[in-house]
Amino acid sequence: MKVIAFMTQKGGTGKTTLAASVGVAAQEAGExxxxxxxxxxxSLASWGERREAEEPAVDRxxxxxxxxxxxxxxxxxxxxxxxxTQGVDSPAxxxxxxxxxxxxxxxxxxALDLEAARPTMAALSRLSRPYAFVLNQCSAGRTSRMQDxxxxxxxxxxxxxxxIVQRADHVDAIAFGIGVTEHDxxxxxxxxxxxLWTWIKRKMEGKAHGQTSAVA
Ligand SMILES: Nc1ncnc2c1ncn2[C@@H]1O[C@H](COP(=O)(O)OP(=O)(O)O)[C@@H](O)[C@H]1O
Ligand SMILES: [Mg+2]
Numbered sequence: 001m002k003v004i005a006f007m008t009q010k011g012g013t014g015k016t017t018l019a020a021s022v023g024v025a026a027q028e029a030g031e032x033x034x035x036x037x038x039x040x041x042x043s044l045a046s047w048g049e050r051r052e053a054e055e056p057a058v059d060r061x062x063x064x065x066x067x068x069x070x071x072x073x074x075x076x077x078x079x080x081x082x083x084x085t086q087g088v089d090s091p092a093x094x095x096x097x098x099x100x101x102x103x104x105x106x107x108x109x110x111a112l113d114l115e116a117a118r119p120t121m122a123a124l125s126r127l128s129r130p131y132a133f134v135l136n137q138c139s140a141g142r143t144s145r146m147q148d149x150x151x152x153x154x155x156x157x158x159x160x161x162x163x164i165v166q167r168a169d170h171v172d173a174i175a176f177g178i179g180v181t182e183h184d185x186x187x188x189x190x191x192x193x194x195x196l197w198t199w200i201k202r203k204m205e206g207k208a209h210g211q212t213s214a215v216a
Contacts (some may be wrong), residue, residue, distance in 0.1 A: 004017055006106060007120055013107055029197060038063060045056060083100065102110050107134070131158075164189075
């Protein structure tokens, strides 16, 4: 069983949005997925309550129960756990860091998000946990601001591919309790999220690399 966790010490970067849609896309690709909401705000759990489909399962778990919960989930046959965290440094975020096979740090192409990613990255480095950035809420088309952000993230660490463009599909999917791949399976948002899941999976298998050349 693999564990991925979306984290960064900032709200609004897309942790919950990406956790939900990546979880659904992974399930569609054949994983048995459990989504854990470690954020006291409970946005991912609310998404799960709006959801009609029973899978992937979604639950809130208190941080001190995380490691025992993960053992139980592995025994129950889950193959992927996706953890959503709150946008501040907390015991929950530290617990998620320690458990994650791969931490994903969503950031928008803004100096504020890049700054906010640094302490998260430093904490992950101290714990020797692998991480990757996800450039989210990008404008469609290659703006220089986005390319600068991609270059900066590739210098700080590895940047997941592809960039996730700002699209209404993401906002609608969260509102309806679905993933973007269920909202419009043939849409661009769905395509990006499926590709992102493939990148994450390959990264955990040691086969994916940041693509500096894509932004050179
Ligand atoms: N790729 C995207 N396209 C459009 N809207 C997005 C995208 N990612 C996130 N959002 C929106 O940005 C806001 C913050 O996202 P959210 O997932 O709640 O962030 P976080 O969990 O990091 O606080 C929400 O309104 C969400 O709908
Ligand atoms: Mg959130």
